Amino acid sequence: MTTSDTQALEQEARIAEILKGAVDPHVHSGPSIAPRAVDHLELARMLSEAGFAAVVTKDHDYSGVMCATMIQHHFPELETQVFSGIVLNNVVGGLNPYAVEHTAAMDGKIVWLPTLAAENHLKWEVTSGWSHPASTQKIRPASGVALFDDEGRMLPELLDVLDVCAATGLALASGHIHVSETKKIFAEAKRRGVERLIFTHPEDIVGASLEDTLELADMGAQVEHSLAFFLEGSKFRTRTTEELKVFIDLVGPERTILCSDLGQVGTLTPLEGFQNAVATCLALGYSDAQIHAMVATNAADVIGLNG
Template identity: 65%
Template sequence: MDSATTQKTVEQRIDDLLVGAIDPHVHSGPSIAARSVDHLELARDASAAGFAAIVTKDHDYSGVMTAALISRHHPELTTKIYSGIALNNVVGGLNPYAVEHTAAMGGKIVWLPTLAAENHFEWEKTSGWVHPASTQKIRPASAIPVLDANKAVRDDVKEILDVIARTDLTLASGHVHASETWIIFEEAKKRGVKRMIFTHPEDIVGASLEDVRGIAAMGAAVEHSLCMFLEGNKFQTCAPEDLRKHIDAAGIDSTILCSDLGQIGNIHPIEGIRRGIKLCMDLGYSDDDIRKMVSLNAARTLGIEASLPASASR
């Protein structure tokens, strides 16, 4: 086979794997920070590529109302659009009312504090990262602790875990430290939470591969932000081989790949998933394994339909 034919075959395989794909962590707009694509534009682009679903994430608001409007007024879109809530300052932090509202409006994910996590502030000190809008448009974030002085889960966090369990939402660890994730996830399981996601252990949260193995063994899905592995985007902090180490630590059946893209001046989220699929091919993963990581595992973890093509393995 000549190189042109080989490349065409690879591109077709990628196209096929995009059909039924799910991006459970994407930063489309509008947002307090500049975004390259808004929720409706992303839903259109994802539909054109054949995605089954996207889950929009904003650090400062629940996107469930926007998702409901898009779903109602654009029935032509084949990609389902969902959202969730990140428990940062703007929504009242550890606010059970906001979580209940998110669930009632069809939300899928509750992220523990991200930009307001105590760990995030520690990470910022050495990362050089600064929220691009906080000093110009809103006051800087203030820390929201999730554990008490004895390193036990706070009562207000327990109340939110109870809401998540009752409404069958998915709990994501956000930007809290990996050591805090262990404690909260163990408490969540005791309280009946069935769906959990360990958010980007490759950066920000101070996780080791042992954390990845152990938290996956606990029953959580481990979600990797492709933007942190892909060359040509401004958030790359890891080498491609690091992704293999993380996938192998958790196991393919416990791994979810998301774009974590949408920021201004960065590659498009759909292109991010496309490049992520190609990266996994280069790392030697089969198409069936990649489909699990870009579709089936997220569908199971979020309780949504994967909508795979008839030819896809199940």
């Protein structure tokens, strides 16, 4: 065995050790109306072999809590706990506090503000040329879910959702709404007692600057970066490795979550995304402990796994 072979094996073992207890809080496994490379059970098996502690499945069109409950019940030998959440898009009725309460009652972990039905996302689609691979082929196009009235006040349904998060401990994630909306909603959420906040991928779609990102972190939000946007080999890559370092250093590893945002066909698997991310972060000079915080501890805290 050559020296390079030995070094490669040592690096592989180091990455595997850092990923023990990892949590992916944002992954697009199936079944879904959009094409997915793995389903929830296949993902749980894949991540269990790698020693992940938990995963939170995310679908733009349904709450996956029933699937998660069935997997945990029928496959107790899996090391990875499977959870889900709900995205407040058209298919669940938009700002639907009843659906949010139901998600919490079934041990859901995250409620995402609108994504494909965010008014900001629909504007971004026009300028980016992106469209959801299922929206125009199988179902009617998304329509914008309003968050504010004509005077700029938050709608009662939105306030109700915030109160449900406060009462149940659900984490509130910003989804694809504009960063200016996120600031207002997170400030109100904090006033109403919401303790777990996630700022979703400031690097794309949501119109965030570095200053915006730091402001939200200073409000108490964990800043969640989608590895799909940063990694070589990802078909969704729009950012560089150097930009990832800028984002991490901006708020520090202690306020950064790295999620895969993967599971789609024709790109890296969620596990490959995490393995590549750890290697990238090591190359950027972060310590094993700092990387473990970003791929495990911070996400576990924000979804309530650690109490």
